[in-house]
Amino acid sequence: MTKPHKDAKPVLGIVGVGLIGGSIGLAARRSGKFGDLVGAGRNPGKLAKAKSLGCIDEGHGDLGVLARRADVIVFCTPVDQIVAQVISIAGQCKPGTLITDAGSTKALIVAEVEEHLPEHVEFIGSHPLAGSEKTGAEYARSDLFDKRLTIITPTERTPAAVERRAEEFWTSLGSRVARLSPEEHDRALAMTSHLPHLLASALAGILPKELHEFTANGFRDTTRVAAGEPALWAPIFLHNQIELIEAALGLQHRLIEFTEALLAANEPALTRLLADGKKVRDDLGS
Amino acid sequence: MTKPHKDAKPVLGIVGVGLIGGSIGLAARRSGKFGDLVGAGRNPGKLAKAKSLGCIDEGHGDLGVLARRADVIVFCTPVDQIVAQVISIAGQCKPGTLITDAGSTKALIVAEVEEHLPEHVEFIGSHPLAGSEKTGAEYARSDLFDKRLTIITPTERTPAAVERRAEEFWTSLGSRVARLSPEEHDRALAMTSHLPHLLASALAGILPKELHEFTANGFRDTTRVAAGEPALWAPIFLHNQIELIEAALGLQHRLIEFTEALLAANEPALTRLLADGKKVRDDLGS
Numbered sequence: 001m002t003k004p005h006k007d008a009k010p011v012l013g014i015v016g017v018g019l020i021g022g023s024i025g026l027a028a029r030r031s032g033k034f035g036d037l038v039g040a041g042r043n044p045g046k047l048a049k050a051k052s053l054g055c056i057d058e059g060h061g062d063l064g065v066l067a068r069r070a071d072v073i074v075f076c077t078p079v080d081q082i083v084a085q086v087i088s089i090a091g092q093c094k095p096g097t098l099i100t101d102a103g104s105t106k107a108l109i110v111a112e113v114e115e116h117l118p119e120h121v122e123f124i125g126s127h128p129l130a131g132s133e134k135t136g137a138e139y140a141r142s143d144l145f146d147k148r149l150t151i152i153t154p155t156e157r158t159p160a161a162v163e164r165r166a167e168e169f170w171t172s173l174g175s176r177v178a179r180l181s182p183e184e185h186d187r188a189l190a191m192t193s194h195l196p197h198l199l200a201s202a203l204a205g206i207l208p209k210e211l212h213e214f215t216a217n218g219f220r221d222t223t224r225v226a227a228g229e230p231a232l233w234a235p236i237f238l239h240n241q242i243e244l245i246e247a248a249l250g251l252q253h254r255l256i257e258f259t260e261a262l263l264a265a266n267e268p269a270l271t272r273l274l275a276d277g278k279k280v281r282d283d284l285g286s
Numbered sequence: 287m288t289k290p291h292k293d294a295k296p297v298l299g300i301v302g303v304g305l306i307g308g309s310i311g312l313a314a315r316r317s318g319k320f321g322d323l324v325g326a327g328r329n330p331g332k333l334a335k336a337k338s339l340g341c342i343d344e345g346h347g348d349l350g351v352l353a354r355r356a357d358v359i360v361f362c363t364p365v366d367q368i369v370a371q372v373i374s375i376a377g378q379c380k381p382g383t384l385i386t387d388a389g390s391t392k393a394l395i396v397a398e399v400e401e402h403l404p405e406h407v408e409f410i411g412s413h414p415l416a417g418s419e420k421t422g423a424e425y426a427r428s429d430l431f432d433k434r435l436t437i438i439t440p441t442e443r444t445p446a447a448v449e450r451r452a453e454e455f456w457t458s459l460g461s462r463v464a465r466l467s468p469e470e471h472d473r474a475l476a477m478t479s480h481l482p483h484l485l486a487s488a489l490a491g492i493l494p495k496e497l498h499e500f501t502a503n504g505f506r507d508t509t510r511v512a513a514g515e516p517a518l519w520a521p522i523f524l525h526n527q528i529e530l531i532e533a534a535l536g537l538q539h540r541l542i543e544f545t546e547a548l549l550a551a552n553e554p555a556l557t558r559l560l561a562d563g564k565k566v567r568d569d570l571g572s
Binding site for chain 2: 130149195211217221230231241258273274276280
């Protein structure tokens, strides 16, 4: 038997076993490239559920246990918790441990982690574009990352070998990988994710109760992401404050163009504005 | 054999055999309550396709043929064509013919048709809330209206018997039916359909090409309806000009609240705004 012992494969640590963390566990198991899948989180019930669903092999309330065992660690916790958690456990990690995260913002997280990280561990920011308005390991899927894009965000301080390890990690889960600087990431995501969330939430939030019954698929699609957890999204918005405000101003400018065309009953202008949107939407595919 | 001859059942005329008209045909056939399904439209290719898909039994380029044969006629044409088409054929209709439509706006259509309709036919406005960004009979489905809501818009001039006939018609296609005045309809739909479309289009329209690859499900859901046909939607927006501008101003107000909370880094305020949206969206269901 030449097959290596299970423990020869890298141990994967997953901090936060919700939709993303749970799916990372399932996809890592499917890949066959990891040894034990070690989960950690504050909520024993959620850890037990993730374990029963096969997302992790063991769950710990104590991050230290995970830190001492894992070769690769992914933080799948809310963006406002990642920095403190990474720094709190980095000292206990084995030399050469790769730490990354799945947070929806990158500039602030990467800057603060890089400032405080001890030299014997490696960090690179990541963001798999595979979220959902759903939360919890019960929605985790082994194919959540298949054909999706994960953005990794190296900086001038990131060794090429660390980039490669991160790329191999996400690729092993089924994802494609792109590279952006943390700042480029946040500028892009302000437009592609944070502004849509803000808009969906604004639109849902102003719908009077008596009109609920007159909504159909269009309203439901347009506002779907508004069902996301406010406690997760408020910190994302605040991490990306400036870029998100800028994106919102761009949107407001376009809304004013629509309003002006409407006021003037300018059908060609309205049609052009609608055609602009259709062209982009058709490009994106279903 | 006591079963009535097929011709004893009412002949259904469908003007415009796209997604909605085609689905009306399929649902009417499924109901077993109609005799011949007579389609009409300007495009011979689309009529032939609708016929081959079973949406209609015969297709005519000439609205007059349909007018002379049908007992019930539904106009599924763009909102800026319905009035002229109804008026152009009403004189040729049989006495007691029920005419309705499936247009996304009602006040202007109903007022103009009521002003010009001859006395021997009946008209009531309808709007089945079952549209889609897709167009064409190839997407038609016999169950498109099942459990969906159709709003009928009687006025003080609408006989109760006409309301009942319209309600029976849409119910026979699988739809639930609600009643609103044409003006109430337009105010409601400005908020539940036309504003979401405007927003989706605005958001899609400002996405730079280089960010297309960084979109994921959230952006796609939020902008899905922007793929609708500009030539259909510009007239809808213009029919509902005032109500839509008012809805857009309400949305802009909420966007400013978000922007202020962001600028002030006011996390409780942001969380409240997001929670407002989540509450409504959770209420609507998937």
